[in-house]
Amino acid sequence: MNAQIHTFRVFDKNFVLDVNSGSVLQLDDLAFDILKNFDLDSREKVLERLKSKYPESQILEALDEIQALKDNGYLFTEINVDPILDKLENRNYVKALCLNVAHDCNLRCKYCFAAKGDYRGKRELMSAQVGKKAVDFLIKNSGNMRNVEIDFFGGEPLMAVETVKEVISYAKELEKTHNKKFHFTITTNALILNDDLIKYLHEHMDNIVLSLDGRKEVNDFIRVRADGRGSYDDIVANIKKVVELRERDNKDYYVRGTFTKHNLDFAKDVFHLADLGFREISIEPVVGKDGDYLLEEEDLPVLFEQYGHIAAEYIKRKASAQKTFRFYHFNIDIYHGPCIYKRLWACGAGRDYLAVTPSGDIYPCHQFIGQKQFLMGNVFGNELNQEVINVLRHTHVFSKEECPTCWARFFCSGGCNANNFLINGDLKKPYGIACELQKKRIEYAIYLNTLM
Numbered sequence: 001m002n003a004q005i006h007t008f009r010v011f012d013k014n015f016v017l018d019v020n021s022g023s024v025l026q027l028d029d030l031a032f033d034i035l036k037n038f039d040l041d042s043r044e045k046v047l048e049r050l051k052s053k054y055p056e057s058q059i060l061e062a063l064d065e066i067q068a069l070k071d072n073g074y075l076f077t078e079i080n081v082d083p084i085l086d087k088l089e090n091r092n093y094v095k096a097l098c099l100n101v102a103h104d105c106n107l108r109c110k111y112c113f114a115a116k117g118d119y120r121g122k123r124e125l126m127s128a129q130v131g132k133k134a135v136d137f138l139i140k141n142s143g144n145m146r147n148v149e150i151d152f153f154g155g156e157p158l159m160a161v162e163t164v165k166e167v168i169s170y171a172k173e174l175e176k177t178h179n180k181k182f183h184f185t186i187t188t189n190a191l192i193l194n195d196d197l198i199k200y201l202h203e204h205m206d207n208i209v210l211s212l213d214g215r216k217e218v219n220d221f222i223r224v225r226a227d228g229r230g231s232y233d234d235i236v237a238n239i240k241k242v243v244e245l246r247e248r249d250n251k252d253y254y255v256r257g258t259f260t261k262h263n264l265d266f267a268k269d270v271f272h273l274a275d276l277g278f279r280e281i282s283i284e285p286v287v288g289k290d291g292d293y294l295l296e297e298e299d300l301p302v303l304f305e306q307y308g309h310i311a312a313e314y315i316k317r318k319a320s321a322q323k324t325f326r327f328y329h330f331n332i333d334i335y336h337g338p339c340i341y342k343r344l345w346a347c348g349a350g351r352d353y354l355a356v357t358p359s360g361d362i363y364p365c366h367q368f369i370g371q372k373q374f375l376m377g378n379v380f381g382n383e384l385n386q387e388v389i390n391v392l393r394h395t396h397v398f399s400k401e402e403c404p405t406c407w408a409r410f411f412c413s414g415g416c417n418a419n420n421f422l423i424n425g426d427l428k429k430p431y432g433i434a435c436e437l438q439k440k441r442i443e444y445a446i447y448l449n450t451l452m
Contacts, residue, residue: 150167349364
């Protein structure tokens with residue numbers, strides 16, 4: 001049976017999530033005890049189960065209130081997604097490109113999914129010619145979409161900074177003639193930033209993602225230069241300059257890190273970043289197949305505790321207005337969240353989001369690069385591989401084995417397809433550890449939403 005509700009407790013508060021409608025209700029202990037087993041018990045069984053704990057009159061009154069919520073569409077709601085799936089599976093436009101302008105990097109991070117920058121191939125940089133052709137491809141394939149996105153990625157994209165600049169200039173030249181508005185994001189390790197480059201990125205980027213794993217000892221253990229030296233000191237100095245400008249002008253950024261087996265206490269890294277003055281923070285779990293840094297199921301209880309520590313500190317700092325921060329994975333809006341269309345697919349990879357390599361090859365996203373079975377075409381070609389497109393279009397939350405009965409299905413939509421394939425060899429088989437971490441993050445995010 002599909003999960004229709006999810007009951008959970010965070011700190012001292014009880015909640016129920018209506019999965020299909022997204023409504024969230026805070027409960028007293030009696031209502032919570034009823035709903036924990038609601039769809040397993042008849043009215044009489046509820047009375048029998050709880051009469052030793054609560055007066056019968058209170059139980060009956062609570063049951064009536066729950067029934068009223070159900071009748072008014074707040075609990076146990078039904079939804080038919082088939083028409084939505086039919087519409088979206090046949091949608092055919094691209095709204096965003098990830099330009100892997102550098103298959104090279106000045107760091108050799110031990111957990112790097114991109115094989116320390118070269119994506120298991122040769123080290124190379126994207127030419128301006130390829131970058132401009134990618135812009136043409138996006139314009140041609142974005143239909144009537146006015147707002148389109150280009151993400152500069154790598155490796156380290158600033159190793160190809162001249163290509164980045166030429167692509168931006170070229171795209172802006174074409175905005176008016178094609179009725180497009182380009183939005184640019186760059187992800188950088190910040191190591192080779194200087195004042196002039198910081199000024200340029202601040203002016204032209206809608207968002208800047210800066211990589212740093214937290215405390216110096218954590219970062220420098222795993223985010224090392226080619227010669228083995230750490231990167232923390234230089235990176236922090238540069239990130240501070242970027243953040244100062246972005247905060248001053250109210251522009252988007254976030255400092256993004258990765259936690260591994262070696263820093264299961266990653267809440268300390270979140271707090272460290274906040275103490276450095278960085279308000280927008282993401283620390284994400286490592287994903288991989290081999291290495292002593294990978295997470296295991298036995299680590300989950302400790303990791304769950306860490307999210308609790310972050311939530312508690314969130315509240316504490318909010319109340320004191322000292323060194324406040326926003327944790328990326330708690331940024332769930334339960335009041336104005338994404339529509340049902342966006343909740344059915346984990347992301348737009350292979351559908352409305354594509355990645356381009358330095359040679360112009362097109363993949364569903366940057367994490368699929370190098371896996372030839374997912375090669376979709378080239379920006380210099382005329383046709384895309386429809387077989388790959390169709391596979392991704394039909395990979396959604398209701399096509400995945402475990403997701404239709406999961407209460408979190410409309411928040412994570414089955415997780416990252418690339419990670420699912422990496423870990424399980426199957427796009428439609430979710431990565432279990434990621435699922436459990438995601439569900440715990442959602443519970444804390446909902447709790448925080450009710451307080452803010």
